[in-house]
Amino acid sequence: MDRSAEFRRWKAQCLSRADLSRKGSVDEDVVELVQLLNGREQYFTTSSCAGRILLLDGGINGFEVQKQNCCWLLVTHKPCVKDDVMPALRKATGDAILKFEPLILHVQCRELQDAQILHSVAIDSGFRNSGITVGKRGKTMLAIRSTHGLEVPLSHKGKLMVTEEYIDFLLQIANQKMEENKKRIERFYNCLQHALEKETVTNSYPKKKIKDKNNSSYTRKKKRNPEAAHDKCITEENDEDCENDDDPGISITIFPEDY
Amino acid sequence: MDRSAEFRRWKAQCLSRADLSRKGSVDEDVVELVQLLNGREQYFTTSSCAGRILLLDGGINGFEVQKQNCCWLLVTHKPCVKDDVMPALRKATGDAILKFEPLILHVQCRELQDAQILHSVAIDSGFRNSGITVGKRGKTMLAIRSTHGLEVPLSHKGKLMVTEEYIDFLLQIANQKMEENKKRIERFYNCLQHALEKETVTNSYPKKKIKDKNNSSYTRKKKRNPEAAHDKCITEENDEDCENDDDPGISITIFPEDY
Numbered sequence: 001m002d003r004s005a006e007f008r009r010w011k012a013q014c015l016s017r018a019d020l021s022r023k024g025s026v027d028e029d030v031v032e033l034v035q036l037l038n039g040r041e042q043y044f045t046t047s048s049c050a051g052r053i054l055l056l057d058g059g060i061n062g063f064e065v066q067k068q069n070c071c072w073l074l075v076t077h078k079p080c081v082k083d084d085v086m087p088a089l090r091k092a093t094g095d096a097i098l099k100f101e102p103l104i105l106h107v108q109c110r111e112l113q114d115a116q117i118l119h120s121v122a123i124d125s126g127f128r129n130s131g132i133t134v135g136k137r138g139k140t141m142l143a144i145r146s147t148h149g150l151e152v153p154l155s156h157k158g159k160l161m162v163t164e165e166y167i168d169f170l171l172q173i174a175n176q177k178m179e180e181n182k183k184r185i186e187r188f189y190n191c192l193q194h195a196l197e198k199e200t201v202t203n204s205y206p207k208k209k210i211k212d213k214n215n216s217s218y219t220r221k222k223k224r225n226p227e228a229a230h231d232k233c234i235t236e237e238n239d240e241d242c243e244n245d246d247d248p249g250i251s252i253t254i255f256p257e258d259y
Numbered sequence: 260m261d262r263s264a265e266f267r268r269w270k271a272q273c274l275s276r277a278d279l280s281r282k283g284s285v286d287e288d289v290v291e292l293v294q295l296l297n298g299r300e301q302y303f304t305t306s307s308c309a310g311r312i313l314l315l316d317g318g319i320n321g322f323e324v325q326k327q328n329c330c331w332l333l334v335t336h337k338p339c340v341k342d343d344v345m346p347a348l349r350k351a352t353g354d355a356i357l358k359f360e361p362l363i364l365h366v367q368c369r370e371l372q373d374a375q376i377l378h379s380v381a382i383d384s385g386f387r388n389s390g391i392t393v394g395k396r397g398k399t400m401l402a403i404r405s406t407h408g409l410e411v412p413l414s415h416k417g418k419l420m421v422t423e424e425y426i427d428f429l430l431q432i433a434n435q436k437m438e439e440n441k442k443r444i445e446r447f448y449n450c451l452q453h454a455l456e457k458e459t460v461t462n463s464y465p466k467k468k469i470k471d472k473n474n475s476s477y478t479r480k481k482k483r484n485p486e487a488a489h490d491k492c493i494t495e496e497n498d499e500d501c502e503n504d505d506d507p508g509i510s511i512t513i514f515p516e517d518y
Contacts, residue, residue: 112371112393115393116393116395119392119393129388129390129402129404130390131388131389131390131391131392131402132390132391132392132393133378133390133391134371134374134375134378134391136375143388143390145388149408149410150410150412151408151409151410151411152410152411152412153409153411153428153429153432156428161421161422161424161425161428162420162421162422162425163420163421165420166420166421169412169415169420170412173412
């Protein structure tokens with residue numbers, strides 16, 4: 001079976017299976033994006049979380065919370081206030097941690113080239129920790145991730161280590177991050193639609209394909225700040241995928257533009 | 260010029276340039292790893308940070324700290340205590356945030372296959388947010404990242420929002436994370452050395468190359484917990500690169516093993 005037929009077969013099987021997540025359905029804020037991707041022959045999503053605020057009760061001995069072993073005191077995909085969190089937090093017996101986790105989306109891609117296009121759109125939309133995985137038999141997956149989290153220890157051995165005023169302050173920040181995450185998802189959706197339209201046009205003129213690839217979907221401006229890009233789909237130079245530009249604290253070497 | 264010669268040329272240029280980081284040198288905890296990679300013809304590192312505790316003073320209006328615009332009150336690659344942090348924290352006039360950032364390493368790879376091997380080793384060593392970027396002209400970069408961070412808002416408009424006791428508690432956690440990060444770097448170094456040795460043996464017998472690729476470096480056991488792997492270089496099935504296994508809260512579809 002050729003790769004393309006194999007991909008179609010796996011896509012069909014994958015999408016026909018039951019949703020095995022705890023929630024059992026795709027998060028509301030990411031439904032449209034998931035549908036857009038699954039509606040294209042070159043992609044299908046294998047896991048998604050739109051973004052959430054989590055309150056976890058970790059073991060007191062292990063400093064790193066293993067999500068599968070710890071108690072989930074609260075999970076919400078919507079903004080929340082102190083009165084949502086405090087009752088849950090009072091149930092903690094170990095080391096409770098509040099986390100904001102932005103969008104995580106795993107997309108299987110037919111070809112490396114399909115993953116490259118999607119990766120480029122993800123980076124441009126602010127999901128800078130995205131990356132491709134290529135399996136031993138060529139299975140190509142893009143993980144879409146943001147840098148945009150929050151992880152705050154709140155209690156130790158069941159004892160609250162912060163004030164309620166701090167919880168209030170913290171939730172305002174978490175809610176703002178959730179709002180920003182939602183904007184990035186919308187930006188991603190818009191930019192992806194734009195890129196896929198270009199792809200479709202390109203594929204209608206196969207002779208021009210390579211030329212168009214270099215001059216349209218892949219044309220980038222050296223502009224890294226996703227905040228400045230908004231919904232304009234300004235594509236960026238993401239070849240380096242480095243924290244370089246932001247961060248003079250990292251030991252770096254700069255590449256010339258033309259590599 | 261063929262790809263291989265082009266890669267060599269860029270590697271030479273890149274490594275001969277001055278270190279443009281704020282610190283101006285490679286972090287001590289990652290020097291050996293960087294040397295190991297740069298000593299191999301198929302890799303070179305373009306940026307690195309071994310892991311650090313950061314205290315940033317962000318603007319009070321923007322909730323997301325832009326590292327290049329904000330004030331760095333403290334940066335350390337070593338464990339620290341309350342008395343290191345408090346004097347720096349008192350200088351905050353905006354919204355100060357304490358972060359622990361684990362290893363970040365960007366490695367340019369000659370071929371996709373070289374990136375796949377390194378990616379596999381990174382995942383197996385606990386750097387689960389690692390991912391490949393393939394540029395428009397085929398430039399292949401692996402970003403090695405961990406899930407293993409901390410981001411804690413501490414003050415608002417210069418006012419400290421937590422107690423000194425909490426700072427003490429928080430730094431214990433940050434220091435533990437730094438210690439665990441160091442272990443992962445060591446594990447990564449050992450596993451990489453092991454994988455590269457196998458590669459060398461494989462390349463000495465070119466006829467067996469493909470067979471060996473499938474049966475040695477790429478042989479994996481379905482074992483995801485990096486804590487359990489220690490330095491044993493148990494390789495894992497990382498094709499999926501999903502948070503699936505850990506996290507029943509994410510909407511997922513599971514792949515069969517043989518894809």
